[in-house]
Amino acid sequence: MLLIYNDEAATANASRERTEQILAAYGAYTEALKTSGAWLAGDRLRPTQAGASVRMADGKTNVLDGPYADTKEQLAGFYMIEAMDFDTAKKWAGRCPAASTGTVEVRPIWEMTDYLSEK
Template identity: 80%
Template sequence: MRYMLLIYANEAAMANASNEATYQISAAYGAYTEALKKSGAWLAGDRLRPTQSATLVRMADGKTNVLDGPYADTKEQLAGFYMIEVADADAAIAWAARCPAASSGTVEVRPIWELTEYPSER
């Protein structure tokens, strides 16, 4: 089964981290990613740019509303993700617990809704 590991972190703390701390965090993520790949669980993953670079799009009354920059002022922001394929939720939770973000932020484990049937084209 496929799962998303959604990584939430404090952007301000990350931006203010020392060079040494940034290096250590990068090394920890590198080792974690390599472990995922070696296990065969890794499908995809990446870091996201800060929320200031985000664009929100909503439709209201048939009009497109676009808002640049962060929308919500929250303690943690979505900072990255991993898509993994493992046997069950327990295995996904075990991988989430190993993620560097689990010690300083939050890792949300979300099963992917597998689409097995698509509507026929007309």
Template identity: 80%
Template sequence: MRYMLLIYNDEAAMANTPRDKVEQTLAAYGAYTEALKKSGAYLAGERLRPTQAATSIRLANGKTNVLDGPYADTKEQLAGFYMIEATDIDTAMEWGARCPAASTGTVEVRPIWEMTDYLS
């Protein structure tokens, strides 16, 4: 089964992090990504640009409303993701707990709802 590991961090805190700490964090993510790949669990993963680069779209009363920047003001913002293959939720949660973001922010582990499941 496929799972998304959604990574949430505080963008303001990350922006104020000293360069050497940023390099340590990037190295930790590199090692984590390599471990996922070696295990065969890795399917995809990317880092997202800050929420200031986001655009939110809503349809209301037949009108498209576009909002530049983040839609909601929250403590943590979606910073990136990994898509993994795991035999069950417990295995996916083990990978989520190993993600560097689990110690500085939040990793949401969510099963992917396969469209083939819906269409069957």
């Protein structure tokens, strides 16, 4: 999983021209993933203000609307890819447009069959 972190404020304040450049870069990157056969899924996320954080404490559900943490970068989207190995996944992350303006976190999926076989 490639988790994309960007500065929401910078994205929201980008000029129309810059936004079009960014969208074109993501379009080309997505097409490259699809052409290679690595692409499984991916999407952009709405800003943190549109979300909520849900936690259980003492049997009660606590809901906090909007952003939970005040951080420089926020989770903005994801790509789920199929890679031969972790190094290949990191190479794809380095090609993601967000790698030049934010952070792309690479996280292997922990399939439950893997977990159960470890027990």
